[in-house]
Amino acid sequence: MRKNLWLFLPMFLVLLTASLLLTGIIFFVDVTIFPYALIVLGISLFFVFFNMLLAHARTQKYLNRMGRQIEGAKRDSLMSFPLPICVVDEAGEIEWYNDCFRIRMAAGSDIYGQSIYDHLPQLDVRETVSPDGFHCAHGERLYSVYGTYSHGGEREGSGLYLLYFIDDTELKRTQKEYEESRPCVMISVVDNYEELMQDAKESERAQLFAEIEGIIEAYVNEYHGYLIRVSRSRYIAIVEERGMRQIVENKFQLLDRVRGLPSASEQMPPTLSIGVGRGGANLIEAESMARQALDMALGRGGDQAAVRNGTNLDFYGGVSKGIEKRTKVKTRIMASALAELIQSSDGVVVMGHRLGDLDSLGSAVGILAGVRLMGKPGVIAVQKKQNLALPLLNRMIENGYADWFSEPEHVLPDITRKTLCIIVDTHVPHLLESKEVYEACRQIVVIDHHRKMVSHIDNAVIFYHEPFASSASEMVTELLQYFPLKQSIGRYEAEAMLAGIMLDTKNFVLKTGVRTFEAAAYLRRLGADTVAVRKLFAGSMADYQRKIRLVAAAEVYRGCAISGAEGVSGSEMRLVAPQAADELLSIEGVDASFVYYDTGGEVSLSGRSMGAINVQLIMETLGGGGHQTMAGAQLKNTTLAEARKQLIDAIDRYFESINRSR
Secondary structure (H helix, E strand, O other), X not given: OHHHHHHHHHHHHHHHHHHHHHHHHHHXXXXXXXXXXXXHHHHHHHHHHHHHHHHHHHHHHHHXXXXXXXXXXXXXXXXXXXXXXXXXXXXXXXXXXXXXXXXXXXXXXXXXXXXXXXXOOOOOOOHHHOOOOEEEEEOOEEEEEEEEEEOOOOOOOOOEEEEEEEEOHHHHHHHHHHHHOOEEEEEEEEOOHHHHHHOOOHHHHHHHHHHHHHHHHHHHHHOOOEEEEOOOOEEEEEEEHHHHHHHHHOOOHXXXXXXXXXXXOOOXXXXXXXXXXXXXXXXXXXHHHHHHHHHHHHHOOOOEEEEEEOOEEEEEEOOOOOOOOOOHXXXXXXXXXXXXXXXXXXXXXXXXXXXXXXHHHHHHHHHHHHHHHOOOOEEEEOXXXXXXXXXXXXXXXXHHHHHHEEOHHHHHHHOOOOEEEEEEOOOOHHXXXXXXXXXXXXXXXXXXXXXXXXXXXXXXXXXXXXXXXXXXXXXXXXXXXXXXXXXXXXXXXXXXXXXXXXXXXXXXXXXXXXXXXXXXXXXXXXXXXXXXXXXXXXXXXXXXXXXXXHHHOOEEEOOEEEEEEOOOXXXXXXXXXXXXXXXXXXXOOOOEEEEEEEOOOEEEEEEEEOOOOOHHHHHHOOOOEEOOOEEEEEEEOXXXXXXXXXXXXXXXXXXXXXXXXX
């Protein structure tokens, strides 16, 4: 408004200039009338200046009056604003508040000078300035608090926060109810249904499965879910998110309840595998996630629950020994499908995991023997300088099998669109002998016995996964019996596979089933010499001394023997550490053993067990994996002392989870 007053100044200056020019012209035209013109000019200037000053004063008075009215309107509007408003300093002391704040937040009391944190302990005034504000509760009401900050000038700590409290209780309760009532799908399968049926009488079968169904139904009803049986051994339940959260917090007690049922065979209690889909956009997506989770639970040996929430997978249970569940029908079907793929390919590349052991190399030799007997060219991609099965590799090369093995970089140029890549003894991409070979091949086949990992190969044409098999060599031995071969494989190939079986079973002691002995007997008929195989396990005197030092340095913690290698390179320990872990199991009172060593940049751990302790669960918490009786992990950017502490913490967490489930 004040600026608008001087909008007339240019016109005044123009008129003043014109008047001065006219007065000057009169002076030169007629001097006699010049004084009169000068008097008229002076009176006009005085009148204009006087009126401009008077208008300025009146405008200033008007603006002051309007300012007072506006400030009063502001003050009155804030006081009567329908939302609670308060002003606090940087320390949280209340400087001012409106009537709504006094009624709703202070229960009608005057709280000037008090701290806002005495009434809203969870509030953080600094967070209120963010675009999302700050969410807090007061009594039974829920508020979103938004704030603005006013600097207090140069004096530090003199700023003020103006806080607006928006009561959105109903909106938040509606949102929470929506989230809590989201449907989750839980699929439960009786792992050993067929085995239980074989060992039970008809009356016992009916009673057992009536009890199993009753336990599952009562469990689902306990969390207000809906259950339906879709087959003899499969159940689908729909449970709201609020109920599923409690199920997860209670670690799926359903697993223990079913496992505790008596059965016709005391050595084979009924067990469940559970897959859960949470967070799906709809029931179809949740059901698909539950099926994927169930596949993971079954692939890890069963008797456990897998929960899929988006891309995350969490596992619960899995503390008991897996029940062997394999059929020769499946093996025959897989062998037929694999044989067709081999026949239709241009060539075959067989590959195991990096730092391959006797099982990885033995199973690769066995499958390549079948490929070549079918008349197809093939090769094993192996890094010869970084292999833990050098005795077997050298023996094969010495006996005329040198052309069977090639470095991965030499294999890459020969790969075509129709090259088949067969991966043995692993199913995780980052553990492969060569990830480049895997990515170059379009047709992938996986043959593995390790418990299924989350980051498994998902583009395989055939994914032959048997977690109950003792070794990949056992699986390959069974497949070869159904291959369309005109002649049997040779003695050296049979000894390679027998070495793999003996390695993973610890000379037929651990994870050994009837099928394991059948496979070993088949290899023995093919000419495998057990004495020659045993020589492949022989080590040097230096390795034996390192193993003895590791065993002597071990300490027992909660039934676990723990030993670390100080001052020894990783290349020297890769063979010795697993052997030392095996040796520690022979000590009385030791249920599991762990050996850790520095490999330069990371610490590797080898875990072994006789079955009483699931070393796979312990290693998984450290980012590793494996079997219940054999597992490992690698810790990057970690010292040996830190690795030991992490290992002990993982053992403690394992026993805590076991105690909670009992």
